[in-house]
Amino acid sequence: MLTAKQHELLLFVQHRLEDTGISPSFEEMKDALDLKSKSGVHRLISALEERGFIRRLPNRARALEVVRQPENQRGVARPMQASSEPVAQSVRPPRKMPEPANDVVEVPLHGRIAAGMPIEALEDSRTLPVPAALLGAGDHYALEVSGDSMIEAGILDGDYALVKRTDEARDGEIVVALIRGEEATLKYLRRENGMVRLDPANGAYQPQLYPEHEVVVQGRLAGLLRRYH
Numbered sequence: 001m002l003t004a005k006q007h008e009l010l011l012f013v014q015h016r017l018e019d020t021g022i023s024p025s026f027e028e029m030k031d032a033l034d035l036k037s038k039s040g041v042h043r044l045i046s047a048l049e050e051r052g053f054i055r056r057l058p059n060r061a062r063a064l065e066v067v068r069q070p071e072n073q074r075g076v077a078r079p080m081q082a083s084s085e086p087v088a089q090s091v092r093p094p095r096k097m098p099e100p101a102n103d104v105v106e107v108p109l110h111g112r113i114a115a116g117m118p119i120e121a122l123e124d125s126r127t128l129p130v131p132a133a134l135l136g137a138g139d140h141y142a143l144e145v146s147g148d149s150m151i152e153a154g155i156l157d158g159d160y161a162l163v164k165r166t167d168e169a170r171d172g173e174i175v176v177a178l179i180r181g182e183e184a185t186l187k188y189l190r191r192e193n194g195m196v197r198l199d200p201a202n203g204a205y206q207p208q209l210y211p212e213h214e215v216v217v218q219g220r221l222a223g224l225l226r227r228y229h
Helices: 004-020 026-032 038-050
Strands: 054-056 064-066 105-116 129-132 140-146 160-164 174-177 185-191 195-199 207-213 215-224
Touching: 004 038, 004 064, 026 038, 026 054, 026 129, 026 185, 038 105, 054 195, 105 160, 129 140, 140 215
Parallel strands: 105 140
Antiparallel strands: 054 064, 105 129, 140 160, 160 215, 174 185, 174 215, 185 195, 195 207
16 A cells, blocks of 8 residues: 555656656656655655565666556546546556666765774764665665775775665675674674674774674665765
């Protein structure tokens, strides 16, 4: 069951694709739904994508495709439309591929994360603008990387780690791990003999080994942003 805003956005995207063959921009969707920020649009799109109503076409920030409509919504008559026929439940594909765009999403920026020895993860009210194409479905946040223990994984001091919020991870994934409820670090996660091993990607550092109950996964690395000064 979709919320009213999710259904409203689904119809808006569908109508725009039928009219022009090009997905609306995040700014246009924000204005059409009377939202305060584009991050609200991103959350709605992620929810629709997770429920299988839309999908993003790869490598294009504005490329959305409506896959299906809610079964209990057989079609809604379009405003300012001469014909009284409802919109068909099956949606025809766009007439042409959308053009790339530079839509951005503001994600929360939660302080600094250690890529060396663990440091406290500081929370604040700042946000970081991120190209929407870098983020998939789900809730994301950003952390500024401090340290050099992950340089062999291409993660440098001063980078911004884009993290998908989750408490689950497979062995070998790079995660944000909260240690003893007070310190956070960015490392490869591995489990062995009832223990959690946090592995660096730098031969100068040693793995960190903790009992499972002392480590909580707070997210998986989804991408990186790097600024050149």
